[in-house]
Amino acid sequence: MSPDGTTILFGLPGVRVRRVEHVASHPVVGHLRPGTPARLVHVVTTDPAAAFCLACGVVSSSVRQRRTTSPRDVPYGDQRLAVRWHKVQYACRERRCPRKAFTEQIPELPAGARLTGRLRRQVGAAVGDGQAVSVAGAGLMSWPISHAAFIVHAQELLAEPTAVTVLGIDETRRGRPRWTRCETTNTWMKLERFETNFVDLGGRQGLLGQASGRRKDNVIAWLDERGQDWKDQVQIVAMDPCATYRSAIRQALPNALIVADHFHLVALANKAVTEVRRRVTVDTTGRRGTAQDPIWAKRTRLLRAKERLSPRRSPECGTA
Numbered sequence: 534m535s536p537d538g539t540t541i542l543f544g545l546p547g548v549r550v551r552r553v554e555h556v557a558s559h560p561v562v563g564h565l566r567p568g569t570p571a572r573l574v575h576v577v578t579t580d581p582a583a584a585f586c587l588a589c590g591v592v593s594s595s596v597r598q599r600r601t602t603s604p605r606d607v608p609y610g611d612q613r614l615a616v617r618w619h620k621v622q623y624a625c626r627e628r629r630c631p632r633k634a635f636t637e638q639i640p641e642l643p644a645g646a647r648l649t650g651r652l653r654r655q656v657g658a659a660v661g662d663g664q665a666v667s668v669a670g671a672g673l674m675s676w677p678i679s680h681a682a683f684i685v686h687a688q689e690l691l692a693e694p695t696a697v698t699v700l701g702i703d704e705t706r707r708g709r710p711r712w713t714r715c716e717t718t719n720t721w722m723k724l725e726r727f728e729t730n731f732v733d734l735g736g737r738q739g740l741l742g743q744a745s746g747r748r749k750d751n752v753i754a755w756l757d758e759r760g761q762d763w764k765d766q767v768q769i770v771a772m773d774p775c776a777t778y779r780s781a782i783r784q785a786l787p788n789a790l791i792v793a794d795h796f797h798l799v800a801l802a803n804k805a806v807t808e809v810r811r812r813v814t815v816d817t818t819g820r821r822g823t824a825q826d827p828i829w830a831k832r833t834r835l836l837r838a839k840e841r842l843s844p845r846r847s848p849e850c851g852t853a
């Protein structure tokens with residue numbers, strides 16, 4: 534039977550629209566505020582695979598009972614659209630099947646789903662396009678469900694990074710410290726603010742991936758996920774002088790050469806120079822440096838790279 538115009542317009546694969554009614558406020562449409570007018574779309578299953586037993590795969594025509602659910606679907610038009618799915622529960626007549634009954638399910642609405650697949654995909658894609666999670670799912674689903682939809686969307690788009698020869702590892706810290714209450718232990722927990730970034734330093738892939746936190750086991754887990762062949766290709770790992778990362782690389786990539794990146798070495802050297810300058814100032818004057826002391830006023834010159842000093846200011850001239 535070819536689908537009717539309303540079913541084509543509704544466009545949810547696996548169901549046929551039986552009728553559409555206009556309601557001022559329907560008590561069963563849970564996510565609509567009381568008093569909200571809605572169009573109620575009654576659908577029945579047309580997907581023949583929905584009558585296959587979930588356990589043994591044998592088709593059943595033995596109707597046990599009928600049920601109705603109200604899955605949420607994508608918004609369409611100015612007035613809210615609410616779905617009533619009239620489902621059939623079948624009895625499985627296979628003697629050796631452990632399952633006595635099963636309810637229809639379709640790919641867009643698997644067993645237990647309260648949201649259509651197309652609604653999840655739409656919200657996930659909206660977050661991927663840059664909308665805030667709370668905005669994309671507003672009025673349709675909770676923040677955690679919206680976020681989960683985005684993760685599914687992102688995982689389908691993100692390509693597995695190809696092997697690299699020079700790997701960069703560094704950390705990023707996000708925002709202020711935030712706390713959340715653990716539901717199982719009812720204690721406050723600090724939310725993870727650090728991420729470990731893996732970067733292709735020898736090629737053009739840029740950011741390869743991120744691991745939550747900056748712990749050894751998270752770094753090893755991300756590298757192990759790439760597989761042994763991928764790990765064997767890495768020859769050099771550049772990182773800051775961090776014992777945790779070094780220990781993780783020693784274990785996950787034992788043959789790779791670890792190098793400290795230039796920025797961090799210079800930062801450490803500058804820190805040592807500053808400590809010496811402060812100590813010498815206190816030793817010679819008995820107090821901290823002030824704007825009246827030439828050595829304090831010119832303190833940044835000690836930290837400037839040699840190639841960025843004018844000839845007059847270069848230490849080799851002895852005029853500074």
Ligand SMILES: [Zn+2]
Binds near residue numbers: 588591630631
């Ligand atoms: Zn069965």
